[in-house]
Ligand code: GDP
């Protein structure tokens with residue numbers, strides 16, 4: 001569906017500012033531009049002009065820029081009006097533009113039109129919103145990469161390889177008179193293997209992209225009084241968490257967003273994970289388990305005396321969750337601050353009270369969050385990772401059925417579904433619900 005109406009919105013942030021920007025997109029733009037300027041505007045040239053009411057009264061003076069279709073952000077005729085950043089003037093200008101045939105844009109509608117007109121694919125459009133919302137430099141850099149198509153290109157490369165394999169298998173199915181043993185065709189199994197390896201790489205990069213975008217989710221766990229709240233305070237540099245000597249104080253989950261040298265962390269201080277009969281505390285323990293299951297990192301706070309025993313708290317976490325054991329309170333037992341990479345976790349000896357050893361913890365968290373992940377690191381969203389995981393599952397099944405049945409039909413079907421899942425990332429296959437959910441979370445004017 002191609003939109004036929006014209007949309008308008010204030011594209012700059014609300015409130016007083018030096019400059020305010022109004023954006024208009026759609027077929028009515030040339031007429032609106034000509035009426036405001038008093039003549040046809042030159043494409044892509046800044047016209048300094050007076051913006052006037054129909055009767056001639058002056059609204060504001062500023063720049064008028066006209067971008068004819070299709071060389072514009074949305075792919076439609078676009079008009080940009082830059083005036084003084086006064087909400088009152090911008091409102092008056094917006095009303096004037098609407099009186100000439102535009103309507104108010106919904107959130108994200110400009111970018112939605114850019115997507116519908118093929119200017120951006122869906123992953124790039126999502127990156128536009130992520131760039132605007134970025135809370136860290138690393139996150140902004142990564143979102144910019146995705147907006148430029150770094151992620152989409154890799155999805156596209158994978159898609160090409162997938163299609164090549166599908167063609168290979170489906171061509172073979174079409175000649176049933178020659179009994180084809182797919183397993184005996186080394187080219188097919190090699191292609192499939194290469195494809196799975198390529199996908200595994202992309203999945204890892206996308207997972208890092210989600211961390212760069214959303215921040216690293218760290219769930220702090222440990223027995224009551226281990227020093228969880230103290231650690232959160234030390235890392236956050238505030239007294240937001242309550243620190244007391246009474247076991248079981250932190251009943252709810254406390255959250256803190258942290259910017260560690262340009263890297264975003266989402267810290268959650270959970271209730272002490274101990275078996276309890278107190279219903280309030282039991283609820284806290286339940287939430288703590290939920291928090292752990294969703295986290296990127298489980299950070300166990302313990303001390304030298306309890307460390308081996310408390311390790312059980314990290315017990316049945318999925319392997320995707322990174323584990324850190326913080327042996328806290330070294331100021332009490334004169335352990336040296338240090339860290340050690342062990343098979344069960346990274347171990348850090350530190351003191352939340354004195355701060356000793358916490359730099360090693362910070363460095364490790366930054367590394368997990370994707371710091372120093374390099375030039376090409378791109379941002380991604382959870383839905384992209386889920387889609388890639390579906391692709392991986394289908395490719396795994398394709399491999400299985402090829403080995404089990406030595407026939408191509410079932411494998412071809414798995415590959416078809418894998419291709420579909422991959423297409424959901426860039427928006428080749430989408431539902432209106434998905435598009436609605438994605439673009440409605442944008443700000444107005446973008
Ligand atoms: P939580 O129940 O795990 O959140 O533990 P808290 O952060 O509330 O700390 C419990 C008690 O241990 C408080 O009295 C803290 O001051 C104390 N504490 C926390 N970390 C340290 C530390 O590194 N050294 C010392 N000496 N005391 C600490």
Ligand code: ZN
Nearest residue numbers: 228229249250
């Ligand atoms: Zn606490």
